[in-house]
Amino acid sequence: MSGKLVCMVMRINMDCNACCRKMRRVLLNMKEIETHLIEKPQCRVSVCGRFRPSDVAIKIRKKMNRRVEILEIQELDSNNGHGE
Secondary structure, eight states, X not given: OTTEEEEEEEEEOOOSHHHHHHXXXXXXXXXXXXXXXXXXXXXEEEEEESSOHHHHXXXXXXXXXXXXXXXXXXXXXXXXXXXX
């Protein structure tokens, strides 16, 4: 699992600034997430890191107490130094 870099886009209803701050705090406390992007007007959150998308979505759903809809999952191979 350590070789796969996963980028996932989710839709989460964030109607106020407090929701965005709470989402940012939740994402920063998750060690498996390397980068994140919160788009409040579109109610979208993008995260990248080495994780299982379903596990992260379940964690966010429990901590935010909101429905999480996974829109897109991209898996990238990051095999540094192998072959070439």
